[in-house]
Amino acid sequence: MAENRRVNANRRPGFSETNESRATLQRVLSAFLALGVITVVGILGYMLFEGWSFMEALYMTVITLTTVGYREVRELDTTGQLWTMAILITGVGTLFYAAVSAVEIAA
Numbered sequence: 487m488a489e490n491r492r493v494n495a496n497r498r499p500g501f502s503e504t505n506e507s508r509a510t511l512q513r514v515l516s517a518f519l520a521l522g523v524i525t526v527v528g529i530l531g532y533m534l535f536e537g538w539s540f541m542e543a544l545y546m547t548v549i550t551l552t553t554v555g556y557r558e559v560r561e562l563d564t565t566g567q568l569w570t571m572a573i574l575i576t577g578v579g580t581l582f583y584a585a586v587s588a589v590e591i592a593a
């Protein structure tokens with residue numbers, strides 16, 4: 487009976503082990519895809535709402551997503567302030583989700 491309980495180092499992973507790791511990887515990839523989408527939408531929003539150039543909008547989106555908050559490109563009106571808050575809430579939440587999911591893969 488003791489022989490049946492030994493672990494075989496050459497055995498293939500079980501069904502649940504494979505599906506769990508695939509699901510975790512899928513969550514990480516989905517989170518990074520969502521971050522890409524949030525970045526593109528953030529850029530387009532600043533260009534549309536504030537009339538900024540692509541580089542100004544990219545800079546503002548990146549410093550907002552990374553919570554650096556170095557300085558604003560120009561003064562924001564109410565729409566720009568609301569847009570920045572929306573990017574912060576969705577982007578930072580997604581960034582934290584991606585980080586936690588990535589750590590789960592390593593564990």
